[in-house]
Amino acid sequence: MTRQDETGRMEAMSDVGSTVPRRELGRLLRQLREQAGIGLEAAGSDLEWSRAKMYRIEAGQTPVRALDVEQMCRLYGASKDMTEVVTSLAKESKSKGWYHAYGEVIPRWFELYVGLEAAASRIRMYEHALVPGLLQTLEYAAEAVHTRPNVSAEEASKLVELRIERQRLLARRRPAAPTLDVIIEEALLHKSVPGMAGQIDKLIDANDVPNVCLRVLPLNGKLTQVAVSGGFVILDFPTTGARSAEPTTVYNEGLSGALYIDRIEEVRAYAEVWNQLNAQALSVEESRLLMQRVKERHHG
The missing domain is CATH 1.10.260.40 (lambda repressor-like DNA-binding domains)
Structure with a gap:
């Protein structure tokens, strides 16, 4: 790396x-x-x-x-x-190895991650601060891109378009849509973001999609290694014909760029963190009930 x-x-x-x-x-x-x-x-x-x-x-x-x-x-x-x-x-x-800063090596409209995401057969996401881009509403996405410094109105519009376009892969037929497993922190649901009630509705509905599973890590959850690692994505890839499956890759986004990891021992460390989060997260039904309660507070 x-x-x-x-x-x-x-x-x-x-x-x-x-x-x-x-x-x-x-x-x-x-x-x-x-x-x-x-x-x-x-x-x-x-x-x-x-x-x-x-x-x-x-x-x-x-x-x-x-x-x-x-x-x-x-x-x-x-x-x-x-x-x-x-x-x-x-x-x-x-x-x-490399550390890719957005817009420097590869044009922003074609970030490397987008290609990897589209090629993956399974995507595991943990988010503690923002709703994952694949599940954002248009309104939430617009608010999220404006958190980036020095983003012009035109750039923000393109970033929102890219984010919404990415969501199409969850419904595609050929190749088969990837399985998306998401764990989010309850805390991000309580943030005062415009249109948050509608965003929570989208998260609730996500579990009705056959290849999507979204669960919530409650506020009373235990402290884990994730406190150090922050949000991350684990991408698994399919075997295509006689080709061997590409190695599992971890994507970890920061303020100035994104880190790509595919060394076995490092990927294993993230997989262990994922297993800890998976054990602590609420069930799908418990997550649904919690999100409904939080949504009512936003309406209130």
């Missing part, structure tokens, strides 16, 4: 870094090739590469030069914006 601060300085934190950028790069390159209707062997032939090399690149098993990525984008007829995205990822994939 490596961290990149806002000036772009890289500080090595371990010998083995995150493979997240490389895996996402491979996924996007495969998607571009398939959209262009070009087979793996045909692409390899045009690029003068072996089929094995093409497979390793698309599987995220090896880094690839930015110049080679540009060549692939020309072959696939990729747009200028998409070429910028994958070229940036190619540069990042050569580092031992």
Whole structure:
């Protein structure tokens, strides 16, 4: 795992870094090739590469030069914006790990997390401060994006659009929609946010969606490791054909960027925290009753 601060300085934190950028790069390159209707062997032939090399690149098993990525984008007829995205990822994939600050390496409209979220088969979220973006109402989302410093009206509008667009994945049919397991702190339900009663209604209704499970951690819950780690997301990925499942990845958002973790021992630590939260959270029905009580206070 490596961290990149806002000036772009890289500080090595371990010998083995995150493979997240490389895996996402491979996924996007495969998607571009398939959209262009070009087979793996045909692409390899045009690029003068072996089929094995093409497979390793698309599987995220090896880094690839930015110049080679540009060549692939020309072959696939990729747009200028998409070429910028994958070229940036190619540069990042050569580092031992990374700390991605929004809007610096990848354009804000295409944050890496959005792609990982869309590719996941299961998403586990713990939130202590804000309602998760996948479950926000339009009004709540508008309030949430304005908490970011120096956000213009135009940028705020785009961020809200992106947040609402992300929610479509919960109802998609192909590929199958991911399973979403959410645990939220009761405290965030009591915040005086405009439209909070409507937001709580949306959270209550979320449990009626077959692939969504939302539970509440009550105010009298025990203190756990999460007091140190803060909110986080654990993303599990499916096995596609003969490809091995991508490693489970933890996403941890901060004030100036987002941390991506896929080292086994670090992911295991977050999984243990999740198990603690899972044991302490109320049941679905208990959570529903609690949210209804809190909603009535907002109306009162």
